[in-house]
Amino acid sequence: MSADLLVVSGLAAGYDRADVLHGVSLAVGPGEFVCVIGANTAGKSTLLRTISRLVPRSSGAIAFDGHDLMRLPAHRVPALGIAHVPEGRHVFFDMSVEDNLLTGAFSRRQDPEIPARMEEIFALFPRLRERRAQRAGSMSGGEQQMVAVGRALMLKPRLLMLDEPSHGLAPMVVEELHAALVKIHAGGTAILLVEQNTQLALSVATRGIVLESGRVALEGSAAALREDPRVREAYLGL
Ligand SMILES: Nc1ncnc2c1ncn2[C@@H]1O[C@H](COP(=O)(O)OP(=O)(O)OP(=O)(O)O)[C@@H](O)[C@H]1O
Ligand SMILES: [Mg+2]
Numbered sequence: 001m002s003a004d005l006l007v008v009s010g011l012a013a014g015y016d017r018a019d020v021l022h023g024v025s026l027a028v029g030p031g032e033f034v035c036v037i038g039a040n041t042a043g044k045s046t047l048l049r050t051i052s053r054l055v056p057r058s059s060g061a062i063a064f065d066g067h068d069l070m071r072l073p074a075h076r077v078p079a080l081g082i083a084h085v086p087e088g089r090h091v092f093f094d095m096s097v098e099d100n101l102l103t104g105a106f107s108r109r110q111d112p113e114i115p116a117r118m119e120e121i122f123a124l125f126p127r128l129r130e131r132r133a134q135r136a137g138s139m140s141g142g143e144q145q146m147v148a149v150g151r152a153l154m155l156k157p158r159l160l161m162l163d164e165p166s167h168g169l170a171p172m173v174v175e176e177l178h179a180a181l182v183k184i185h186a187g188g189t190a191i192l193l194v195e196q197n198t199q200l201a202l203s204v205a206t207r208g209i210v211l212e213s214g215r216v217a218l219e220g221s222a223a224a225l226r227e228d229p230r231v232r233e234a235y236l237g238l
Contacts, residue, residue, distance in 0.1 A: 005030045005190050006051070006082075006159055011060035013050040014214075019058055020046045022214045028159065028192055033185040035193045035205035035222070037235060043214040044194040045087050048161050051192075052084045053077050065158070083157035087164055089144040091151070093137025097128050100136050100147050104154030114154075121150040124180050142173030149180065153189075160184060161192045166200060178204045198235040202226050210235070 004027040014020035020043045028034050036044050049055040051062055053074035062069040064080055072080070091100050101121060105114055122129035125146040131139065136147055145165050152160060162181070166174040174197075182204055185191050195201035202208055202222040210218040210231065218230065225231045232238040 003030075004028065005032075005065055006192070007061075007063045008047075008051070009061045009063075011047075011050060011057055011062065013046060013055050013057040013060075015046075015055065017058075020214050021050065021057075023060065024211070024214065024216055025060075026209055026216060026219070028190050030158070031185070031188050031190050032207065033181075033191045033193070033205045034207045034209060035195055035201035036209045036211055037195055037198045037201050038211035038217075039235075040196070042211040044211055045163050046214075047211065048084060048086075048163050048192070048194060051077075051161065052082065078155055078157070081155075081158035083152035083155055083160050085148050085152045085160070085162045085165060087167070089141060089148055091136040091144045091147045093135070095136055096133050097136055097139070097147055098132040101128075101150050101154055104151035113156075117154055117156065121153055124153075124183060125150060140173075142169045142177065145169065145173075145177060146180070149177070153184070157189060159190045159192060161194075163194045164196060165193075166195065166197060174200065198231070202231075 006028040008024055008026045011021050011024040012019045024047060036047065038044050046055055050057055053072060064082060067080060101118055105111060127143055128146055128150060136144060149165065166177055178200060181191060193201060193205055202225055205222050208222050208225045209216055
């Protein structure tokens with residue numbers, strides 16, 4: 001059995017019988033921080049959605065911690081330890097920050113760990129502590145993204161998947177968010193980060209995967225990819 005946490009093999013998947021992913025293979029080890037980079041429509045979001053069982057696959061396999069994900073319906077995926085922060089900032093506008101976080105723990109409402117878990121999230125994002133009673137819809141885009149990430153962490157995932165969390169945010173907020181991701185990783189959580197901002201992604205992740213038209217075009221350590229002439233030209237504009 002593989003020592004990897006997530007193993008995607010030969011994955012083909014897409015919409016309305018037209019595949020977007022064409023034989024994608026990748027692995028994420030326990031506690032590893034991997035980024036997926038690639039241009040618009042490369043299939044990055046589709047990859048995360050397929051792992052979350054939201055998009056049907058036409059062939060290939062996905063295993064998580066030795067479990068065959070394809071045998072599970074989407075609603076069983078989070079309990080296995082996979083959290084997915086989708087593209088866009090999906091928070092409940094009319095609910096407080098605290099109630100938004102609690103929705104992340106919906107399946108364990110009686111869990112005595114919840115207060116401690118919330119403390120960890122507030123330590124990671126001190127602004128959320130200050131604004132715990134504030135209506136989420138009245139917060140800035142960056143703060144809403146922190147709520148979305150915090151909510152995903154409520155289930156103490158072993159793999160945190162994030163789809164362009166820094167999209168549309170001011171550079172300072174992006175730095176804050178990425179600093180939090182580095183801390184989450186340091187705490188032992190594996191991260192699969194999808195980013196169009198290649199520079200940023202390769203500065204926080206330890207390994208990178210370049211997706212081009214639904215295929216893995218390149219992969220390697222973040223340091224190696226930053227020096228790769230193809231990455232420099234096509235994705236870093238150097
Ligand atoms: N719900 C959907 N129904 C049909 N086609 C879709 C759907 N979502 C995405 N696609 C198509 O799948 C392809 C890959 O899209 P995807 O969103 O995975 O790319 P991406 O790499 O995440 O792009 P971006 O950087 O713009 O977020 C695109 O051609 C897109 O038009
Ligand atoms: Mg996308």
